[in-house]
């Protein structure tokens with residue numbers, strides 16, 4: 001798939017039929033991978049003088065100094081995208097899955113899709129108020145797919161710093177670990193919380209799947225509250241509807257959710273099963 005409409009990078013040859021001028025493209029048919037990989041396009045790197053060796057410089061005799069190879073910028077841009085996707089912790093089966101590759105025939109999916117597309121399209125427009133999302137529905141309704149689609153597009157289009165986290169495994173458990181003397185995370189509670197608060201866009205997957213305790217609920221409240229105050233976008237996916245939060249944590253989480261997020265219900269059972277990744281499997 002060429003990334004012309006997604007990436008602003010133009011390091012390839014404008015008429016190239018593989019990359020349409022970007023300089024790299026998404027190879028979707030990769031053995032043992034549902035996500036595909038980014039490849040440098042042959043219009044940039046075919047037998048380039050540096051041979052693909054970092055830092056992609058070549059010696060120029062006439063100027064008697066090292067100059068960037070023809071492949072330099074395209075490789076750097078490609079590596080930037082790979083780095084941001086890796087740092088975001090997007091699960092491998094959702095890597096590089098963009099909104100455009102998703103099936104929108106189901107009406108309830110379409111509503112969430114429209115919301116996502118608007119957020120991504122208007123990301124850098126001045127005067128837009130960026131809102132969060134509370135996306136709820138049964139397992140298999142496509143919540144995680146859609147949430148990761150937003151992250152992938154923000155990374156490709158704007159180089160935005162994103163993070164995907166499962167609420168228990170990546171957030172609550174990590175904080176619990178920081179209380180354990182023998183853990184390598186010991187004493188890191190504030191650092192962990194700061195990372196979660198500071199990242200530009202955060203997906204919290206399985207919100208509410210934690211064992212309920214006052215401690216867990218107050219951690220969740222503090223996190224979404226801090227992000228709300230910092231005007232950062234938070235995307236929550238959950239199996240429970242937002243109003244079920246009314247009776248939990250004295251309603252504090254619920255009232256924050258209403259202020260910070262659009263609430264959308266995904267009512268498409270087995271989205272994952274019925275639609276293949278790129279329609280090619």
Ligand SMILES: [Zn+2]
Pocket residue numbers: 012013016017018019020021022023024041042043044
């Ligand atoms: Zn090309």
Ligand SMILES: [Zn+2]
Pocket residue numbers: 048049050051052053056069070071072
């Ligand atoms: Zn080169």
